Structure formats: structure tokens, C-alpha cells
Amino acid sequence: MSLLDILTEDVIAVPLMSRDKSGAIMELLKLLKKSGQISNEDEAYDAVMMREDKGSTGLEKGIAVPHAKTAAVNKIAAAIGISAEGIEFGSLDGNPSKLIFLIIAPPAQSGTHVALLSEIARLTQYPTLCDELVEAKSPESVISILQGEE
Numbered sequence: 001m002s003l004l005d006i007l008t009e010d011v012i013a014v015p016l017m018s019r020d021k022s023g024a025i026m027e028l029l030k031l032l033k034k035s036g037q038i039s040n041e042d043e044a045y046d047a048v049m050m051r052e053d054k055g056s057t058g059l060e061k062g063i064a065v066p067h068a069k070t071a072a073v074n075k076i077a078a079a080i081g082i083s084a085e086g087i088e089f090g091s092l093d094g095n096p097s098k099l100i101f102l103i104i105a106p107p108a109q110s111g112t113h114v115a116l117l118s119e120i121a122r123l124t125q126y127p128t129l130c131d132e133l134v135e136a137k138s139p140e141s142v143i144s145i146l147q148g149e150e
Contacts (some may be wrong), residue, residue: 003078004146010031012033014086014142018081026050028100037077038073041072047072048067058097059125060095061127063091063120064099065102066103067113069106069110071106073106076106076113077103079102081097082098124148
């Protein structure tokens with residue numbers, strides 16, 4: 001299973017309205033709830049924030065990958081938020097995160113969860129791709145960029 005297998009335009013926030021980590025996470029969870037992929041955004045939020053308390057999921061080069069396992073989902077779900085200004089995520093390099101990839105998985109789907117995290121890590125190795133995503137103006141263009149069509 002790849003990111004494009006589970007990603008739909010209705011779970012991509014371009015741009016993110018939130019200006020802080022907790023707001024951005026909740027904004028993306030609300031998109032997943034609205035799309036019917038999670039049953040309870042508050043439960044999912046608590047799970048993500050518990051994971052954040054163990055160590056920030058802010059990586060380097062403007063990337064953050066908040067994630068958690070929770071019974072609030074029946075199958076793995078993902079959402080993307082893009083903030084051209086960036087959001088403080090406690091990243092390893094101290095820079096704000098502009099691309100936020102949120103992953104929520106049921107407790108029994110560890111393998112899929114890890115595979116998706118690995119795919120995102122591979123994708124974000126390409127600075128040009130990341131720059132194109134940050135410049136995207138619509139969910140449709142985000143999907144096209146990830147598909148390699150733009």
C-alpha cells in the first residue's frame with residue numbers, strides 16, 4: 001500500500017489555516033473525520049499528541065510526520081497539510097515544518113504504518129519534489145505532484 005492508495009483530495013489542506021502544531025494536527029484530523037476515515041478526532045488527537053510527547057515528529061528540511069495508532073480508525077488513513085510560512089514542530093534542524101504528513105493507523109496495522117512512514121521518508125529526500133509540494137495551490141495539484149505528473 002502506498003500513500004497515493006489512501007490519499008484523496010478531501011484530506012489535503014492547501015494551505016493549512018492553523019499556525020501551530022496542535023492546531024495543524026487537529027485541522028488534518030477534522031478532514032479525516034469529515035471524509036469518514038476516522039470515528040473520533042479527539043481520540044485520534046490524543047493518540048498523536050501522546051506520540052509527540054515521546055519525541056517530536058518534526059524532521060528536517062520543513063517536513064513533519066505526526067503519526068499514531070488508535071482504535072479511532074479501522075484502516076490506515078493519511079492527510080497532508082501545507083503551510084508556506086511553516087509551523088514550529090520542534091524539528092531536528094530547528095526550521096519550521098511546511099509539509100505535514102499525518103498518519104493514523106489501527107493498533108494491529110504496524111507493518112503498513114511503518115511502510116507508509118518509510119515511503120514518506122523516501123519521497124521527502126527529493127528537495128525539488130518538496131519545493132513543488134510547498135508551492136502547490138490545490139489538493140489536485142498535490143496529488144498530481146505525488147503522481148509525478150507536474
